[in-house]
Amino acid sequence: MTHAQGEAGQVNWMLTRLGVAVFLSMSVMMLSMYLYRQQGLVEDGAPSEVATLLADLMRYACLLFATPVLFMLGVPILSSAVDQARQHIWSTDALVVLGVAAAFIYSFASTFRGGGDTYFETGCAILIFLTLGRWLEARGRLRASGEIGSLASLTPERVTLNRDGELRVVPAADVRPGDLLVLAAGDRIPADGRIESGRAHVDEQIVSGESRPVVKEPGDAVVSGSLNLDGALWVRATATGSDSTLGRLAALLDDALRSKGRFERLTERLAGAFVPVTIALAITAGALVSRREGTAAGLMASLAVLLIACPCALGLATPLAVWVALGRLASRRVLLRGGEALEALAGVRAVCFDKTGTLTSGAPQVVAFDLVGTVPETDALAIAAGLAATSRHVLSRAICAYAVERGVQVRSIEAPRTEPGRGVLGSTVEGEVVLGNIALIRERGIPVDTQVEGILLRHAAADYTVSLLAVAGRVSGIFAFSETLRPTAREALAALRRDGLATVVLTGDSAARGASIASVLGVPVRSELSPADKLAAIAAMRASSGAVAMVGDGLNDAPALAAADVGIALGCGADLTRETATVCLLGDDPSLVPWLIRVARRTVRTIRMNLFWAFSYNLVGVGLAMTGRLSPVFAAGAMVASSLLVVANSLRLQPDTESRA
Incomplete structure (x- = not known):
């Protein structure tokens, strides 16, 4: 299972916990509204004994509904904070733990003391907003890294093997190098290998980007993830699992998603320094507001500072934009x-x-054919193609392709033989035929007149490679080859x-x-x-x-x-x-090349926009929270809104990176 697939399960479980927590928190909110109303009734002179009894019941009911929320959403955050603390890392989770713990401890004390304000709804709202933000972050990361999942989906779940003459269907993960795979038309190839028998067209777009199917025959190599289109193949596996082409592709993309660039390392250092500074500011704000408005107001001010300053958006600013860009690049x-x-x-x-x-293109193609002598062009091309068909040389393949494009019927050649590095010889009804370089032509005693020499000089000036065709002792044609753009x-x-x-x-x-x-x-x-x-x-x-x-x-x-x-x-x-x-x-x-440079430029521009917003939000938000006029619930909502803005800005990279940057 890939990292992306495992994270998908975690994201779904997070959403389930979030849904249950929202249901329970709605009950806490309604009960808290009654508590606020009861406080108003007491102030208006309503019977205090009845009101106090109902208020106590409501506080215990809030405690009953809020406790599962604390465990479902708070424990994972606490666990993360503890793990990072063991590594001597100041984490943003520490800020959340301090804030939520303060709200719940104060509320527990008020409940068991039988009086005073409770902030269960504040603690629940903070946990819900924070978990919602992390779920949005994880969803964005999954969308960005979805290409890994698409690569993994190219491996079939089960495959047919021939072991000791017996066909067996086994999980693809059980395939080992040396196994003989039996592949029918429409099967995905689960491992790198070499064809032992069969012939088929294979779609290798996953590794080559080439949409045209490639003909594969015995002796040809095939790669994992490619698709057998129309034939039966018996393939001897040479590399499987993480060692296969598909496995290495997924590993490369996964490594790129996990690696950190200069911007991300910088923001991590800043976020690490931000945590102790935020704690100090929260303590200061709490002390100042407590003097002026009381302990409860001071606690809320401290809580608001801890939440509004949580650098979640700062932590998302760089990696999410990079993940989206890498996923977009991988799709191409x-x-x-x-x-x-x-x-x-x-x-x-x-x-x-x-x-x-x-x-x-790297493969030479015929760019010119000069007819020399009396042999008709169609006959000359037919003889040349017949000689070329007996050789696997790249120039021979180019001559065959040139003849086929012109609808020439290939002539049959008698007693063909190859002169390595020089050309091909054979016989036809016209006599001996030769296709090769100037050295082979001269060796066969074939005269090279001034017309031929002039053509050779012209092609040499253009840096073309040439092959000469001779029929019955006379040069009949000259092929000029060049790589095509x-x-x-x-x-x-x-x-x-x-x-x-x-x-x-x-x-x-x-x-x-x-x-x-x-x-x-x-x-x-x-x-x-x-x-x-x-x-x-x-x-x-x-x-x-x-x-x-x-x-x-x-x-x-x-x-x-x-x-x-x-x-x-x-x-x-x-x-x-x-x-x-x-x-x-x-x-x-x-x-x-220009497309990916545009993607890179747009990604860096998005990162800078995200960082500017994250820093601006934190500076303004902390200043406002220090005054004691910012509700912790509003602070938590603002924190999520800030993270959501960064997520949305980063995901803008996904659909339109082809546009000019």
Whole structure:
């Protein structure tokens, strides 16, 4: 069971206790109203003996109804205060315990003494308001951390295993590495594993952000939480439970929710110092008001100070806003590694992008096909696709995709053979056919004329990779390959510039290729950079613009991500081991970068608004309570209203973080 699921049960139990306490407290309130009326009758000359007898009965009835409220709502607060006191922590619970204890002890004494005012209704109202505030806080925290629950719900409750040739249905928690899982269409995959038999389309959106199903065959890896759409699969489990991809995703999000940033640590220190100061102020207020208006009024003044000064809103100001933002980011498959990551992101003033695998797709695609010689284009493409189909090389896959897009029928190749690192050879009715680099073409004794050389020089200037097709001893076509820009790359960079952020692309590509990319993206591109040069570029950006975020794939650019103030890794997917990245984007959409920076900025702005309100409320409220003119019940209500305002302000982050900040 996750932390979020356990807290959901606690929240429901808190609501149950609160409901019962409200019912009992309503009786206390009605009885207290009679006591106030009885006091008025005595002052008006009503028969005192009857009035006194009824008043005593009402006091004992109030005691009877108020005692369960004290135990149901007060004991958990007392327990928390004691635990924190053992750790030598001044907690806000201590203020509540002192205030409520004072109200109840005074009321107990008045009841058993047979006269005097009672404040059972005040104590009950304080406990109800405080518990209501904490229930609202817990509900807000659950809404913010709901993404953990959604991750946990992706694990099926039961799964079918093949053990010793026998099919058994067992709880998913009992699956161990090495077990053979039997998955039907529509089943969630409960563990990371490798397919031993079967073929199916699998929805891996949970880890990749890719909405299109992926075809999985024997030998392919599958990850926990993904969905088997349409086939039967037999999967050998390799990682289960907390070691699986889904378990590690939930753990990362849970750790981020528990970690504390700079604002939260500051407010905790302030709240800790606030408690002893508040106690001193409450004692002072009680003494001053007692001299002027009597002991009962002094007690109420002290109680009002303790309650109005309770820094509940201060304690909520930072963590709740952070929880909401983290939950919102997690819904878009963006994970942060620490509590300070949001604050660091909000302070970013420049963003550096690695090119390969970040702004580009990483997989080469055919960007040009030059027909040379007399072989018709359709035949040339059909032969090239036939040769490429016999190889698993990335360039071969690109050629096959290029031919399929143009509706070309793949030709059958006789006796195909692969020359590792150089190309593929085979035979057709036309004679020997070759698909490969210039070295393989020359080795086969195929002439390269000036036309072919001119095409090769042109592609080299654009920094394209090339493959040559030769049919019957003559070059018939030249394929040029390049990584293609992701569809949202230009949009992402434009959004960052609109938000006032300096942007630059860092690449090891040639100057010509860099200039080509710069013309398309409309941003500066620094080319021919070594890893050390990229570190120097980040340092220069920091000196000229301020805090720098580096966006890359977290693999070959790991040093650059570590050197930046914030490292953002795209396309983490199931690989959550990229420790140099402060932020992991499970998908590969660069447009998420400006979005998450806006979320961070809006979150920090919300935190500052919350802190301003909390400090202002406490300063004004304590000053008013010190005069003795503030009812403890009103003070408790104001405390809850203040916390509710902070909760509502923080939850505003949830539905509209896409808007510009």
